[in-house]
Amino acid sequence: MAEVNLNRLAIFVTLVRAGSFTAAAEQLGTTKAMVSQHLARLEDELGVQLLVRSTRRMSLTDAGERFHEDCVRIVADAEAAIAQVGECRDSPMGVLRVAAAEDHGPSIVAPALAEFARHYPRVRVDLVIGDRLVDLIAERIDLSIRIGWLRDSSLRAAKLAGFRQCLVAAPDYLARHGAPRVPADLAEHAWIALTVLSSPTRWTFTDESGADHSVQTRPVASANGTLAAHAFVLAGLGVSVLPDYVVEDDLANGRLVALLPGHELPDGGVYAVYPGKHPPVKVRAFIDLLKQRLGRS
Known part of the structure; x- marks a missing residue:
């Protein structure tokens, strides 16, 4: 036939x-x-x-x-x-599978997914937490929330918000080692390196006049996740750079101290990364919700 x-x-x-x-x-x-x-x-x-x-x-x-x-x-x-x-x-429906890192997945992405699920009861949300870089297509991830600076990629990205990088240390560490006065002093301090960064030990600060100051730090410990590096700093092991959304409560209540006033690091970004030129409506709707929530914070 x-x-x-x-x-x-x-x-x-x-x-x-x-x-x-x-x-x-x-x-x-x-x-x-x-x-x-x-x-x-x-x-x-x-x-x-x-x-x-x-x-x-x-x-x-x-x-x-x-x-x-x-x-x-x-x-x-x-x-x-x-x-x-x-x-x-x-109309959003089906499963929305989102990947996020450990430092912002539970605190930023999970509450947003909960609100999204209440708005769209025909959607089942699935949050995948981990600090490794996931393969969105192979692992059937609808979108990934990434923090920092995006590398070249065939994936599409929408910037959701920005964040400040904060140089911090615990009061106990500063009592034992003193506080750095200029960026060059960091070369003599114990450094906590975040290994997921492209350059975890070399940093460039900009002073109030616009001049750049680069320094090569000396790591005494390293971690592949922001929360682990944060724990090392809280324990007084060394100095590190952490996102403002991780350390803002610690700075407010004195558990951590901001260092080198008058010197700044480049701001980072919060991005929603997804495959394909035209994301499905559930992805577009969640990106819009995240932008609203981060804009209010």
Whole structure:
């Protein structure tokens, strides 16, 4: 049997429903001859006669009746599938799988996902926490929330917010080692290196006049996650640079001290990264929600 053109199934269903070639042609926006041609080719592909035609009427053969019943179901299922895809395009539904790092996933992304799930009950949210760089396509991740500076990538990104980099140390450490007065002093201090950064030990500060000051630090400990580096600093092990959203409470209550006033580091960014040029509506809606929440914070 030759391969059957499935488009002709819908034409066959329309023809039977319309009751004539002329009426079917009007509904399909084509000609009576084209409808007749499609039917003839369908019968050739199937190897059976579906309709008995005369000048005034047409009727289904036994094989045509059985085949028509199946075609009606197939066409209805296809229409339902198309409608469901349309709903997915217009309204968030299904699973939204988001990846985020340990320092901001629980505190920033999880509350946003909870609000998103309340707004869109047809969406099930799935948060993947970890500091490694995930493969969005291979791991079926809809979007990843990344902090810092984006590397060159074929992925698309939307900037959600910015953050300040803060040079900090614990009061206990400063009592034992003193505070640095200029960036060059950091070369003599114990440094906590965050290894996920592209340059975890070399830093460039900008002073109030706009001049840059680079320094190579000496790490006494390293960590591959921001929260682990934060714990080292809180314990008085050394000095490090941490995001403002991690240390703001510690600075407010005195658990940490900001160092080198008058010297700044480049601001970082919070990005939503996703594959594909046109993200689904659930991804676009969550990005909009995150922008609103981060804009209020």
